[in-house]
Amino acid sequence: MNANAVSADMRASRPASAAPSSVSLVWIYALLAVLAAMHLSMVLGRSINWDEFWFYSQVETAARGEFLRPLQTIHTRFFYWWLPAMPGTEVTHILIARFFMLACLVVTSVGIFLAAETFSDKRTALLSVAAFLCAGYVLQHGTSFRVDPIVTAFLATGFAIAARTRLTLPSILALGAVIGIAAMVTIKFVLWAPAFAGIALWRWQDEEWDWHYPLRWIAAGTVAIGVFGLLYAWHGMDIAGEAASEEAAATLSRSSGKMFGLLANPNYPLVLKGLATALPLAIAAALVPWHALKMNAPWTRKVALIGIWFPVLTPIYYYNAYPYFYSFILPPVAVACAFSIPAMVRRYGQLTFAGIILLSALAVWIVDPRGVTAKQQHLVETVHEIVPEPVNYFDCCGMIGSYPKSNHFLTSWGIEAYMAEDRPVLLETMREVPVPLLIDNKSWFQPAFGSEEKTGIHPEDAAAIGDTFIHYWGQVYLAGRELSPGETLEWDVLVPGTYTVRGEIAIEGDTYSNGDLIALDRGNAVLRNTGQTSATLVWGKNPHIAETVPPEKIWTAF
Incomplete structure (x- = not known):
């Protein structure tokens, strides 16, 4: 009797009520289901932040036909024609809009899975998603009514396209479109640039350094600029050209003046809190550089992996790294963790690692204030x-x-x-x-x-x-x-x-x-x-x- 036959006999003799094995994917799916339920409860129960009220007030401003700056307000075009007409108060409308943000979080999670699976397997990719979703700040702010969930969904989609395709014409158009839209949503999309550079370098080596591959990225960039230009012209069409240009320049000046600066983040206590409430992801991320150094691969692979992982360092030089920022910047980090998570699973076992992820999320979810x-x-x-x-x-x-x-x-x-x-x-x-x-x-x-x-x-x-x-x-x-x-x-x-x-x-x-x-x-x-x-x-x-x-x-x- 061969090994396959023995395995088949063992499966046949196992009682129907026997629990799945410790390495079964069922446990990971169950973990993701629990995390999804936690995020859904946050949609309805998490207190509304002042940023969310401001975000909604922009929607109402657009609905009244009043002036909005042309940059970083494109989101109002989606909401202004229906959300203010919904029954209830501003609080009710924000809670309704959070379901759209929950959908954005789902898109982001799918993007993480698709990109991570490129470098690993289905199990590891699912655990990468779970590690992202369990992070305390992601759990608390991942469905907030802000630009962050929206732009993250577009960027994660683009990242998955870059990771899984050879950038044929349809992929070039799709990649350029999502990046162009992301740029209109918020200028901080540029903080994903190291991750996109990393995935481009990795995939270029997969293409055996074919000189046509960089040209495809240039084409995607051209599409992105074109999409951005069209959206900017459409969104700002009600504003006089000179006024729109002045306001756009002022927005860029204000934002760029506060975006960057070495050790400029005044919120390091919040960074430490974020690390403490996202230990599975934090530990996995900390192991990525070690894995990059030890991996048996050309130096270009190591550089590419560090590029994908690099956004984890953003709080060092990004001024506005408040808790809601982390659901935006962590997806490429979660993808990079697909290289370190397998070692953690081999050492501690799948069930233990999944259990730590669950406990980490529960520790935040249980103490989050209710009733506000x-x-x-x-x-x-x-x-x-x-x-x-x-x-x-x-x-x-x-x-x-x-x-x-x-x-x-x-x-x-x-x-x-x-x-x-x-x-x-x-x-x-x-x-x-x-x-x-x-x-x-x-x-x-x-x-x-x-x-x-x-x-x-x-x-x-x-x-x-x-x-x-x-x-x-x-x-x-x-x-x-x-x-x-x-x-x-x-x-x-x-x-x-x-x-x-x-x-x-x-x-x-x-x-x-x-x-x-x-x-x-x-x-x-x-x-x-x-x-x-x-x-x-x-x-x-x-x-x-x-x-x-x-x-x-x-x-x-x-």
């Missing part, structure tokens, strides 16, 4: 109840995306740019357009209301905001003034419109009672509390008085 999204929903719903019609407003991040935000995005970049102008930008805005609503959702405006904390707000802006807005509910402020009994003051009205009297107030000598409405124009108005209790003049026609307890801690830290 409900607090965000509560705040957004209450704002819509207090101010039911769109108005200009100030806040940190465009949280009420369906209303026009009238101040800068309060990221570290945005605050630095604001401070660099060294002028009262917010006061100037208030003099140009009525801004009756302020949501202090990151406490940046608190110096205007008596806090001694230094947030960077210009003193004249702080004075104007403190003089214009009154605390209404939670983090919500409305234009208005509060007067103590018998108090008289001259108020510079920066927000013209209809106001509601609560109490007894004389305005320019005319007396108004509780509930009366009065229209105020810009300019000074003399207010006097004629009653025996405190009185309030508040913007709006009897704005809703919320009786619910305002939510606290509406953000989850990185």
Whole structure:
């Protein structure tokens, strides 16, 4: 009896209920299913980051037909015609959009698998995908409503095309198209350049250094430039040519000025946290250079592998390496890990390695804060109840995306740019357009209301905001003034419109009672509390008085 017959007899004699062997692919598929379930739960349960609110506000801006810079806003073209029309608030719409980001993550995972399988086998490629998906920052931010999942899906697709094809004409067109689209999504697509150079060098050797192969890459690059140019022209067609060019140049200047710099990343504690919450991938990545040095292959293979692996070093020189960045930069690293994972599996066994991946993901998933999204929903719903019609407003991040935000995005970049102008930008805005609503959702405006904390707000802006807005509910402020009994003051009205009297107030000598409405124009108005209790003049026609307890801690830290 030969070996095959013996093996067949053993399989036939195994009880039907016997568990799969420890080396069966069933365990890896089960692991991927559990990881997929975790990512799905993050779509619905992970708190919304301020970047996601800003991202959604750009979609609403496009839907209103307002100006958007031509670079890094192409994503709005896909969402603006349907997402704002969906039922629910901004929070609901972001959660809906996250399912599209989940689809992007699936595309990225398939791209990792296809590329990794080129260098290994099916088992190793699946484990490379699992190691990527279990990384803490990928689990938490891989489906966030940002440009990162979108551009990563395009780049991972292009990487798989480069890894698995000889770049015939259809492949050249496809590769050029996805890279051109990626460039329109975000200029940081260039951070994948070492990985693409690595895969190009590897595949060129596979082609036995055929001189036609580099020409195919040049052709793909030409296609990418053409696709980028067409998309740029289409997306910016509503902007005057000179204005579009100026805005594009400003975007490139701002971004490039903050992108690179040796040891420029101010977030090294976050890098260490990322390593600690992605140990399977981190260890596998750390072993890749050792494997490259030891592999029995020409030096060009070693250089190519290091190129594919090189993006893991990006946090050393990339300024904006926040946690959401890692789901964008780690896919080529996961592909490179296809060279080191087999050694780990041989040493510890497939089940042990898969178990470590699962435990690593569970350690992040279990402790991730729940319930924050409900607090965000509560705040957004209450704002819509207090101010039911769109108005200009100030806040940190465009949280009420369906209303026009009238101040800068309060990221570290945005605050630095604001401070660099060294002028009262917010006061100037208030003099140009009525801004009756302020949501202090990151406490940046608190110096205007008596806090001694230094947030960077210009003193004249702080004075104007403190003089214009009154605390209404939670983090919500409305234009208005509060007067103590018998108090008289001259108020510079920066927000013209209809106001509601609560109490007894004389305005320019005319007396108004509780509930009366009065229209105020810009300019000074003399207010006097004629009653025996405190009185309030508040913007709006009897704005809703919320009786619910305002939510606290509406953000989850990185």
